[in-house]
Amino acid sequence: MLSFKTFTPVPKVIFSRGAISFLAALLDEKRSEKGYVVFVIDHFFKANPLNDKVSICNTDLCLFLDTTDEPKTATIDLYADFIKKAYKKLPSAVVGIGGGSTLDTAKALAIMLTNPGQTHEYQGWDLVKIKPVYKIGVPTLSGTGSEVSRTTVLTGPEKKQGINSEYSLFDHVVLDPDLLATVPTQQRFYTGMDCYIHCVESLAGTFLNEFSGAFASKALELCEGIFLHKCDDADLMVASYMGGSAIVYSEVGVCHALSYGISYAFGVHHGLANCVVFNHLEEYYPQYLPYFKEMLIKNQVTLPERPVGIVNDTTLNKMIDITLLMEKPLHNALGPQWKSIFTRDIIGNLYKRILGL
Ligand code: NAD
Numbered sequence: 001m002l003s004f005k006t007f008t009p010v011p012k013v014i015f016s017r018g019a020i021s022f023l024a025a026l027l028d029e030k031r032s033e034k035g036y037v038v039f040v041i042d043h044f045f046k047a048n049p050l051n052d053k054v055s056i057c058n059t060d061l062c063l064f065l066d067t068t069d070e071p072k073t074a075t076i077d078l079y080a081d082f083i084k085k086a087y088k089k090l091p092s093a094v095v096g097i098g099g100g101s102t103l104d105t106a107k108a109l110a111i112m113l114t115n116p117g118q119t120h121e122y123q124g125w126d127l128v129k130i131k132p133v134y135k136i137g138v139p140t141l142s143g144t145g146s147e148v149s150r151t152t153v154l155t156g157p158e159k160k161q162g163i164n165s166e167y168s169l170f171d172h173v174v175l176d177p178d179l180l181a182t183v184p185t186q187q188r189f190y191t192g193m194d195c196y197i198h199c200v201e202s203l204a205g206t207f208l209n210e211f212s213g214a215f216a217s218k219a220l221e222l223c224e225g226i227f228l229h230k231c232d233d234a235d236l237m238v239a240s241y242m243g244g245s246a247i248v249y250s251e252v253g254v255c256h257a258l259s260y261g262i263s264y265a266f267g268v269h270h271g272l273a274n275c276v277v278f279n280h281l282e283e284y285y286p287q288y289l290p291y292f293k294e295m296l297i298k299n300q301v302t303l304p305e306r307p308v309g310i311v312n313d314t315t316l317n318k319m320i321d322i323t324l325l326m327e328k329p330l331h332n333a334l335g336p337q338w339k340s341i342f343t344r345d346i347i348g349n350l351y352k353r354i355l356g357l
């Protein structure tokens with residue numbers, strides 16, 4: 001049988017400055033059918049409220065997500081169990097307002113409200129069987145592409161891996177560049193570089209095709225413009241969307257396969273972990289490293305030389321295991337024979353170099 005891949009985009013997108021004010025109208029359509037809405041909002045907005053920009057009714061549930069650590073499957077289980085016990089019916093929508101951590105939490109929660117079992121059982125490819133609750137994504141930090149991707153990346157008891165499924169896609173996305181105004185400069189850089197690296201890994205991969213290549217080239221050009229010349233939040237939001245679209249129809253590569261191990265073992269955030277890894281990948285992405293290093297200098301970002309503490313053999317082996325789980329990215333980066341090229345020894349030595357061991 002011929003294998004094929006379908007590009008499933010997010011069905012509805014609103015893009016404009018101030019667009020978050022349209023959220024109330026979008027939800028009103030849904031509320032009339034079923035009732036309450038669950039909001040998952042980055043904790044930054046507890047102290048800096050979005051106020052009247054988001055109309056939250058007193059029957060709604062508002063969960064402020066602590067994003068100090070990246071999202072865990074256990075948190076989703078906690079939220080889903082609470083809602084199932086406290087409410088007699090499902091919400092009419094789940095709305096995620098925040099960066100990649102919050103968007104992924106909202107997506108996973110919408111899935112776990114309708115699917116049985118525990119969240120970690122769905123980490124992998126196409127394991128979700130039941131349609132989730134209607135979900136809306138409102139990014140307040142740009143770069144991960146979570147707003148457009150068919151995955152929700154979570155750390156579980158055994159691994160950091162996404163729930164890769166068409167059911168992970170948002171139903172509606174609201175892109176409002178004004179929401180990026182408060183993002184700290186370093187965070188903007190790290191998450192922005194996540195987008196840059198998505199583009200590089202898509203363009204340099206064996207899965208590259210004209211379709212994903214067009215998204216990746218444009219997003220890469222936008223990122224270089226933003227981080228080498230002039231930061232523009234609207235451009236960054238579009239770049240994130242396009243970089244995310246590129247990897248929907250291609251894949252990430254060696255950098256992501258290695259950075260997942262570091263995030264899993266030491267809790268280093270995705271954007272920073274990617275930068276720390278990418279900085280050492282001359283042999284895999286030689287064309288792009290000079291631009292990356294120039295962007296570091298232009299944006300006055302110094303990466304830590306020893307980003308984590310002591311790494312014993314057990315931890316190193318676990319990190320190698322996590323990397324080897326990233327079969328599709330490694331196939332994309334290194335071709336079908338990747339298993340014989342990217343051995344445990346090579347991965348271990350790369351980790352030692354990256355972590356300054
Ligand atoms: P994040 O969501 O973890 O947020 C980082 C920090 O930025 C937090 O402290 C948060 O409070 C703050 N923040 C967010 N918006 C802000 C604003 N407007 N003003 C001030 N502060 C703000 O960071 P991220 O880099 O967007 O997301 C990382 C997560 O995304 C990781 O868990 C990663 O694995 C995941 N990810 C998912 C995908 C996907 O396709 N689903 C792709 C790449 C990465």
Ligand code: ZN
Nearest residue numbers: 144194198256
């Ligand atoms: Zn990424």
